[in-house]
Amino acid sequence: MISRIDLRGTPGDPRDLLPRAELDIEAATEKVRPICDDVRHRGVEALIDLTERFDGVRLADIRVPRAAIDSALAELDPAVRAGLEESIRRARKVHADQRRSDTVTHVVPGGTVTERWVPVGRVGLYVPGGRAVYPSSVVMNVVPAQEAGAGSLAVASPPQADFGGLPHPTVLAACALLGIDEVYAVGGAQAVAMFAYGAGECARADMVTGPGNIWVAAAKRLLKGVIGIDAEAGPTEIAILADDTADAGYVAADLISQAEHDVIAASVLVTPSVALAERVEAELADRVPATKHSERVAAALGGRQSGIVLVDDLDHGLAVVDAYAAEHLEVMTADASAVAARVRNAGAVFVGDFAPVSLGDYCAGSNHVLPTGGSAHHSSGLSVQTFLRGIHVVEYDRAALAEVAPSVVALAEAEDLPAHGEAVSARVGRTGGEGTAR
Structure with missing residues (x-):
């Protein structure tokens, strides 16, 4: 039923000897390229056609109505609701402790560098479907994004023919518990492309996160740079x-x-x-x-x-x-x-x-x-940090710049970038003097 691999007495790096699934992401990437291009050029129309092709559902609209989200929560099994609420409570407790505060470093008198933590503006959160239903992935995606202070959150999850072309109702109920009302019945590579390029009511996102199948991973690889990603989950x-x-x-x-x-x-x-x-x-x-x-x-x-x-x-x-x-x-x-x-x-x-x-x-x-x-x-793994960007804010006064000017000029000339040094000298003079008043 399960094989044995005997590494006893085997020195060195064992990575090539260990069991691992074989996935051809490169081949999958070429297969999802036309899908992503189609979404880019035809938007919602492409998403509706692709959903019919891959999920067997012809949608009238890709966005899940708010009434359907509210109804899913109202009809949720009380034991499942209690479990989700406990999961959310515990996840919030852990992820709240991951919040970061700005740090000001006084490098020299008159010279500071502040590391400022700024949340991502808009995030697309992907929740997989298929062999199983994953309301827990709603919790794991949404909670850290909310704790980071991300400005706008949208969830995409594949439509289910058994539920009238909506995502699984337990997924919708989890969204309701977390206050997420922007949900799209879109799965696979086309969901990543929707977040990357925008389509209809779904505005472009700055980042997409969440696990998925090989097609989701391939789309993330293809569109990385157009949109930020968390990882290519296998x-x-x-x-x-x-x-x-x-x-x-x-x-x-x-x-x-x-x-x-x-x-x-x-x-x-x-x-x-x-x-x-x-x-x-x-x-x-x-x-x-x-x-x-x-x-x-x-x-x-x-x-x-x-x-x-x-x-x-x-x-x-x-x-x-x-x-x-x-x-x-x-x-x-x-x-x-x-x-x-x-x-x-x-x-x-x-x-x-x-x-x-x-x-x-x-x-x-x-x-x-x-x-x-x-x-x-x-x-x-996914954390509050995933949804934050560190921005260095540099603030020097004239004296602090003059004090370090010889070092900047020397390094600029060593790199044959003299204009870099001249940008400093123009302010303080080549040897740290007053420069020209403007």
């Missing part, structure tokens, strides 16, 4: 670093929970314990047939992107999970907190027996929009 993934103290049932349940997302979802166990590997394999054999989406789970666990990786010891295991740089990393070892503190590369780290990834998906307070495909080596 298939979801979990890595579990565990030793022989781990509960095999917990490990198996968590591998299955991630495999439930998609047939190309990645579930990886890294362990120095052959005995644990065998126990987990036995648990999977029992649990997979009993789970609701057993065929999907079995396909994901049996794919080349999943596996049990055997390592020499925990130090070797830490090196392997750092090389893998998982979207989600669970640490189930003796002294798990100390081991987790040594992790350098992961989107989010879940420590010990009672912090499964599914807690983070919904109600930990952390964000579940995280870097995938090894990009946790250099990127972070």
Whole structure:
């Protein structure tokens, strides 16, 4: 059901030996190019045609009526509403602590540099649909943008034929709980293009965020620069670093929970314990047939992107999970907190027996929009910081400029950019004098 990869006694960088889903983003990019161009040139008309083509729904209007959003909230199951409200409350608590304040640095007397944090003006938030419904992704996108103070927020989510061409009602209800009334029944690459170029009532956005399929990722890559993006999200993934103290049932349940997302979802166990590997394999054999989406789970666990990786010891295991740089990393070892503190590369780290990834998906307070495909080596998950821009504000008086003028002139001449130096000399004189009064 799940393969084994034996890295014991294997030195060096293991990245090329680790399981990973194969995605041809470049090929997908060429396929979404005409879609994005169509939206750019034909706007709403193109979006309606593309929605019919890809989602099987012919829309009269791409914008979801406010009445439909209100109705979705009114009809929401009370238990689901309570869960969403708790998710929002916890996410706000965590993300409020991420707010940044302006910092003024007094470089010299009369010379300051202020780092001013300014929120993005307008954000398009993408909420995927398909095999599952993701109201939690509404929470994870909207809360940090709101806490950052973004000026305008719009949500796009694919239309569902079963719901009259509207996004799933639970997604709409989540929007209502968060005060979002600008929602569009648009999915895929065309949604990214709508935010990038604007269409009908949907004004251009400065940034688009949120997870999606390969077509969404490809559109983000293609349109990056036209619009800011958070990341090119790939298939979801979990890595579990565990030793022989781990509960095999917990490990198996968590591998299955991630495999439930998609047939190309990645579930990886890294362990120095052959005995644990065998126990987990036995648990999977029992649990997979009993789970609701057993065929999907079995396909994901049996794919080349999943596996049990055997390592020499925990130090070797830490090196392997750092090389893998998982979207989600669970640490189930003796002294798990100390081991987790040594992790350098992961989107989010879940420590010990009672912090499964599914807690983070919904109600930990952390964000579940995280870097995938090894990009946790250099990127972070969605946060308040995603929606802020740092602007340096430089303020020097004449004396402060005169004091540093010789250094500026020397460096400008060293770079053969004499006009740079002359721009300073014109104000203070070549050697720091008064210059010409104007």
